[in-house]
Amino acid sequence: MFDPHTLTILSLGFVLGLRHALDADHLAALSTVLAERPTVQASTAIGFFWGLGHTLMLLCVGTLLLALNLTIPESMANLFEFAVGGMLVALGLFLARRVYRERWHVHTHEHGGRPHVHLHSHHLQADHTHGHWYQGSLRPLAIGMAHGLAGSAALMLVVLSTVTGMAQGIGYIVVFGVGSILGMVGVGAVLSLPVIYSVTVGPRAYWMVQGLTCLASIGLGVVMMVRIGLAGGWS
Numbered sequence: 001m002f003d004p005h006t007l008t009i010l011s012l013g014f015v016l017g018l019r020h021a022l023d024a025d026h027l028a029a030l031s032t033v034l035a036e037r038p039t040v041q042a043s044t045a046i047g048f049f050w051g052l053g054h055t056l057m058l059l060c061v062g063t064l065l066l067a068l069n070l071t072i073p074e075s076m077a078n079l080f081e082f083a084v085g086g087m088l089v090a091l092g093l094f095l096a097r098r099v100y101r102e103r104w105h106v107h108t109h110e111h112g113g114r115p116h117v118h119l120h121s122h123h124l125q126a127d128h129t130h131g132h133w134y135q136g137s138l139r140p141l142a143i144g145m146a147h148g149l150a151g152s153a154a155l156m157l158v159v160l161s162t163v164t165g166m167a168q169g170i171g172y173i174v175v176f177g178v179g180s181i182l183g184m185v186g187v188g189a190v191l192s193l194p195v196i197y198s199v200t201v202g203p204r205a206y207w208m209v210q211g212l213t214c215l216a217s218i219g220l221g222v223v224m225m226v227r228i229g230l231a232g233g234w235s
Contacts, residue, residue, distance in 0.1 A: 006168055025220060030187060063173075091217050
């Protein structure tokens with residue numbers, strides 16, 4: 001069905017997609033979102049929607065660039081990366097603000113006939129009525145799309161230097177995206193474990209995990225922006 005060269009390209013794209021999910025900025029952004037839902041189910045769903053948004057953006061941008069035989073200028077690519085750094089800082093600050101000002105905490109309660117835990121605030125609402133993972137997919141989807149836009153420049157350089165046609169290029173992007181989705185689902189499950197464990201240990205452990213998540217996201221975002229700014233990457 002596929003010639004050996006195409007199979008090699010698609011296999012490479014899938015493996016690189018899995019590896020791409022482990023990039024530090026992806027892990028930092030995902031951590032700030034899944035920290036609000038300390039369950040494996042919710043965290044894997046967040047990883048899925050992050051990967052889906054990432055793939056959709058790559059596919060849209062990649063198809064357009066392949067059709068026009070263009071690449072994204074380095075200055076624009078650096079600007080996208082700078083914006084991702086700013087987003088990481090904002091995500092870290094947003095999580096810190098919610099936890100501190102809105103008295104967010106976790107404990108087991110029953111909702112919908114099933115006992116479970118989640119991050120919530122009685123300061124905002126007295127009871128435990130809340131949305132679940134399938135109702136909170138928009139934010140990880142949007143974050144994934146932002147990362148997809150920032151990573152599209154580097155991906156297209158690989159695609160244009162490797163593929164021999166439009167169909168092959170789109171196929172590469174699709175399998176790359178599938179790999180990144182599966183990678184982020186796995187990463188989401190793994191990253192949720194410290195949060196879940198901290199809930200069982202006690203409030204102090206939970207706040208330590210939340211604090212480290214905020215600091216990691218803010219710190220990495222600042223480093224990204226300073227590095228690009230000092231290099232004059234958008235000039």
